Amino acid sequence: MKIILSIFDFISPRFCVSCNATLITHKYFICNECYSKISILQDHEIKSEFNRKFKKDNLVDDYSSLFLFEEKGPLQDLIHNLKYKQKFKIGILLGEKLGEGKKNIITNWNVDFIIPIPLFHLKKIERGYNQAMYIAKGLSKASQINVKTNIVKRVKNTLSQTKLSNDERKGNMLRAFRVKNSKSIKGKNIIVIDDVITTGTTVLELAKILKENGANKIFCLSIATPPFLHSIGSSNTKN
Ligand SMILES: [Zn+2]
Numbered sequence: 001m002k003i004i005l006s007i008f009d010f011i012s013p014r015f016c017v018s019c020n021a022t023l024i025t026h027k028y029f030i031c032n033e034c035y036s037k038i039s040i041l042q043d044h045e046i047k048s049e050f051n052r053k054f055k056k057d058n059l060v061d062d063y064s065s066l067f068l069f070e071e072k073g074p075l076q077d078l079i080h081n082l083k084y085k086q087k088f089k090i091g092i093l094l095g096e097k098l099g100e101g102k103k104n105i106i107t108n109w110n111v112d113f114i115i116p117i118p119l120f121h122l123k124k125i126e127r128g129y130n131q132a133m134y135i136a137k138g139l140s141k142a143s144q145i146n147v148k149t150n151i152v153k154r155v156k157n158t159l160s161q162t163k164l165s166n167d168e169r170k171g172n173m174l175r176a177f178r179v180k181n182s183k184s185i186k187g188k189n190i191i192v193i194d195d196v197i198t199t200g201t202t203v204l205e206l207a208k209i210l211k212e213n214g215a216n217k218i219f220c221l222s223i224a225t226p227p228f229l230h231s232i233g234s235s236n237t238k239n
């Protein structure tokens with residue numbers, strides 16, 4: 001019965017996932033009022049996030065993100081439903097929004113393909129799916145860029161990143177990924193994508209191994225970025 005209801009919800013969401021209001025249109029999982037409370041990130045905020053997370057390591061060539069991730073806000077409810085309640089369609093819709101919102105940037109990046117940041121296999125079994133894959137699918141639909149899921153594997157489960165210091169996070173992530181198919185990444189420009197990117201440590205580790213295996217440029221996209229002051233220690237999102 002649960003499965004049948006999930007399939008039904010996939011096709012036809014009935015209530016706002018944030019405030020529970022009945023939805024008039026069935027395409028989105030959130031009502032207009034809740035949607036209007038989600039803040040879009042400004043260019044200067046994205047730039048400062050890039051500088052803070054990625055610039056010094058010189059592994060990630062550019063970064064963009066669509067929304068500000070606010071705790072207890074409607075976007076957190078959307079992402080929670082995507083990650084833990086099998087609302088896969090939310091991932092596809094958010095991925096499409098990201099692709100439409102960042103169309104020019106993505107065109108300039110001249111990308112060959114998209115890699116959703118992989119989950120460790122036991123975690124995938126536990127959850128049943130990788131939410132980043134659905135976001136990647138939506139982005140692919142909007143951008144006409146292919147998604148590849150057979151390139152890299154997550155070989156190490158990582159402790160909850162949020163309880164660790166910055167140095168501990170880096171140690172924790174070390175060699176978390178293994179490239180399965182290095183031939184297909186030589187000289188390529190690749191987008192790596194996830195739902196929320198907090199510290200960027202996971203992305204750096206993935207970018208590092210992709211570049212060690214010959215990738216040309218690595219770009220990173222996320223649906224949301226938490227505000228800097230809240231991003232360490234208090235967020236319950238991973239990485
Ligand atoms: Zn609502």
